[in-house]
Amino acid sequence: MPSELTDLVSDVTPGRGALRPARSWLHSDAPSLSLNGSWRFRLSPTASVTEDFAVEDFDDHDWEDMAVPSHWVLEGDGAYGRPIYTNVQFPFPMDPPHVPDENPTGDYRRVFELPAGWTDAERVVLRFDGVESLFRVWVNGVEIGSASGSRLAHEFDVTSSVRPGDNVVAVRVHQWSAASYVEDQDQWWLPGIFRDVTLLARPAAGIEDVWLRTGFDSGRGHIDPEVVADAAAFPITLRIPELGVEQVWATKDDVAPLDIPEVTPWSAERPHLYRATVSNAAETISLSVGFRTVEIRGDQFLVNGRRVVFHGVNRHETHPERGRVFDEQHAREDLALMKRFNVNAIRTSHYPPHPRLLDLADELGFWVVLECDLETHGFHKVDWKGNPSDDPAWREAYLDRIRRTVERDKNHPSIVLWSLGNEAGTGSNLAAMSSWVHSRDAGRPVHYEGDHAGEYTDVYSRMYASVPETEAIGTDGSRVPLLGCTPAQGARQRTKPFLLCEYAHAMGNGPGAFDQYEELVRAHPRLHGGFVWEWRDHGILARTADGRPFYAYGGDFGETVHDGNFVMDGMVLSDGTPTPSLHEFKAVVQPVMFSFEADKVAVTNLRHSADTSDLRFRWRVEHDGRVVESGELEVPVIAAGVSGRVPLPPVTVAPDAESWLTVEAVLAAETAWAPQGHVVATAQADRSVRRRVPAARTRPEWRAGTGTLALGVADFVGGSLVRLADRAVSGPRLELFRAPTDNDEGASDEVEHSDAAVPGVSNAELWRREGLHRLTTRRVRVEQAADALRTVDKVSAANSALFVMVECVWTLDGGELELRAQIEPSSGWPTVWPRVGIRFDLPDGTQPIDGAEWFGLGPLESYPDSIRAARTGRFSSSVRDLSVDYARPQETGHRSALRELSLTSGGMEVLHLVALPDTRGRRPGFVLSRHTPQEIAAADHPHELPASVATHLHIDAAQHGLGSRACGPDVWPDFALRPETYTLRLQISGPR
Ligand code: IPT
Secondary structure, eight states, X not given: OOHHHHHHHTOOSOOSSOOSSOOOOOEEXXXXXXXXXXXXXXXXXXXXXXXXXXXXXXOOTTSEEEEESOOGGGSGGGTTOOOEEESSSOSSOOBTTBOOSEEEEEEEEEEEEEOXXXXXXXXXXXXXXXXXXXXXXXXXTEEEEEEEOTTSOEEEEOTTTOOSEEEEEEEEEESOOGGGGGXXXXXXXXXXXXXXXXXXXXXXXXXXXXXXXXXXXXXEEEEEEEEEEOXXXXXXXXXXXXXXXXXXXXSGGGOOOEEESOOOOBOXXXXXXXXXXXXXXXXXXXXXXXXXXXXXXXXXXXXXXXXXXXXXXEOOOOBTTTBTOOOHHHHHHHHHHHHHTTOOEEEOTTSOXXXXXXXXXXXXXXXXXXXXXXXXXGGGGGTTTTOGGGOGGGHHHHHHHHHHHHHHHTTOTTEEEEEOOSSOOOOHHHHHHHHXXXXXXXXXOEEOTTOTTOSSOSSEEEESOOHHHHHHHHOSSOOOOOXXXXXXXXXXHTTSOEXXXXXXXXXXXXXXXXXXXXXXXXXXXXXXXXXXXXXXXXXXXXXXXXXXXXXXXXXXXXXXXXXXXXXXXXXXXXXXXXXXXXXXXXXXXXXXXXEEOSSEEEXXXXXXXXXXXXXXXXXXEEETTEEEEEEEEOOOOOOTTOEEEEEOOOOOOOSSSOEEEEEEEEEXXXXXXXXXXXXXXXXXXXXOOOOOOOOXXXXXXXXXXXXXXXXXXXXXXXXXXXXXXXXXXXXEEEEOOOOOOTTTTOOOSOOTTOTTOBTTBOHHHHHHHHTTTSEEEEEEXXXXXXXXXXXXXXXXXXXXXXXXXXXXXXXXXXXEEEEEEEEEEOSOOOSOOSEEEEEEEEEOTTSOOXXXXXXXXXXXXXXXXXXXXXXXXEEEEEXXXXXXXXXXXOSOOOBOSOOEEEEEETTEEEEEEEEEOOTTSOOOEEEEESSOHHHHHHOSSGGGSOOOOEEEEEEEEEEOOOOSGGGSOOOOGGGOOOOOOEEEEEEEEOOO
């Protein structure tokens, strides 16, 4: 292999020939030509292929067509290799800065015609907005340069190489390079030219760059402009028509700050933008200006003088078919979905997104933490030995990355923090990046989580801190040491605003505890909220051998080293479906809070600065989930941070039904992201009269019996239930198992607050060891009395001395059938249980059960630590829609606090159940599913579930919480399910 080539792919510098300094990604009317489209393409398995393809007259007729932008591994159905998913691991040997000779290399060629008239352009610039990971460029056979920094823009001056008429541009892209060591983000490795390629005609005396820094203070706006242009480019004029601004700068020296007496500020809530132009004779640049001042005062992070609370998400660029290729419509819909779910902030994990995304964030309104393209997480494995972050050889590459990041996006009002990168350890190169940002942009603080001791960053940031740790950070008196800090460093960190750059790992079913974090944020002003990990699953749409579509994750493409489904940890599934966790998030962070009093409700506006003039309020009363009254609630406009008490309408309370009052804040008018009437916040008050729970039924005399009898709708043979309302049934059987969630499978050490978990061992593993998924039963007793049957079962697992006694008592009183099941564990169970309840299997027969209607909590699934989105009401659903299609099948579908349940077939009721509370007032939940927990646990993807021939009804006396242990703390003790005695009471009848 030629040594020159080795030099290039192992080169730790950012490349040769790209224009510096980097500049803003501007909307200019100067001519440009998109080179997106079909290119000729050849893929080679190594980097050491001849470069003859770069010459003009190279014959590429036997090459293939490749779309630009795209990732070659997502094109051609595997013809060009496959995607690789790793989280922290490097998919190549750790031999920095070298990469293996097996280095997929894509050669691209296309012809373009230089538009007539461009010969007047002073310069012709070729811009690449994103190429992974290292590329070289030739124009008409002349080598122009090379660059790395996959998610960063690079421009090259090609003036002297282009000519009128046809031109040939050739690009060589290496998948692996030294840069791969600093781009070790938790995502798919997706090589290729994946963002736009554009040819720009830069006019003589054009405006090279502009930066309109803005400020806002007590109604006044401030602009501090910076213009990069030759003397010949002047005069240059700034115009903001809506504000009557027309400022002519005759020379460079005239470019000076200006004050505007009255402006509407920009905020994530009211993203007011002013259209501005900066123009001269040669070109006009259009900008959207938003006035806001970002500032840290003490331990407060303020915008326009008011504390910001981030209700944020980590957003990767991911699309199930396009990978990181930007699709503006898709991105706009994603951001609109965030707004509808009360998300107000985005961390661009872990690199700058396509530049248009920031235009959308400015327009729709988000606080943005803009992160640089940098992560060296794999060095963690070797205790950060050789980490580029502290190696002077890498200094220039680090600085180049942050300069390109800041320069490209500096005009966006939505960006309120610059982030140096993610999980890159710590070191002097990071400190150098920070000081460069400080010298370049005094208006935005610097974030980087890895600076644990707070040596070079302005805000204190952590990921996955537990609730007690977060509380310790929020308070002063605490002696709790902070991660990686001496006491003095901890004290320094407590002088800064705190945010959780990642928290609440939303992998699979979960997370729990959003509400506990939110409570802390409300209690401690130093805590500024955080960013959920993460917004969206990164599944790639693939097909099984027999053509069935599914969302692929790590390992599905035969990778040797991969991290499985750790890439599926979003609150939105790969196909865009919001999961229940997103609904939970929305409910927990809702910007309006209601506190009920006897005949009043206190309405608190928790927003940053917007009042409630955009909202209407409405109320309704339901009796057992059926609406009986409704109306509008008169609420005066409430300013941000203020609370107002308003009278409630008189509520009609039913004597024989539950009476619930619901209030809602809804959008008064349509917005860019939701229709009029969209619900922003909601709350319920229970106004029911207390009603007596019927006493437990007793039978004075039991006698041994055959157990073959009919009790109302139930038929028993040998003590076993065989039919209910004329349908075959088996059960009830004790079920302690749930198909482990990703959090149940998590083995993090953060279990100090859960008494039964073991550090480094997942709860799911403990459950498997105890055999919870393979319980066996021994019938101990069958007895009968008048209109009654009693069975006693001892349930246990092979090779275990632990057991659970289950007593079922069936009674018929006045024609009403009741089952009372008492579940009593032996002593000595070492773990928490995933669930405790009974299961009925209902074979399809001629009338498969395909629907449910219930009165209880809904409409979506809920678990003890993720229950805030659930409300009390009457709901219906198909059995199919009761389950969420998590990328890896797992426990789903639990509806809490059940009162009444109808099972339906083709819309007709076939069975009706009433669930009575136990003596402590606890109500069971239910899960209705086409698969058993054991079947679900055995499948790695939804399409691997077996064909189903029955519907399974679980009545759960309790379920274990969800937690966040896939990456973070285990279930909080209040929501852990400890083995203890539970009683279930069900009244069962046929169709009514
Ligand atoms: C953290 C990463 O920053 C993030 O990119 C993602 O990988 C997340 O974990 C897990 O999904 S790092 C982890 C060691 C806490």
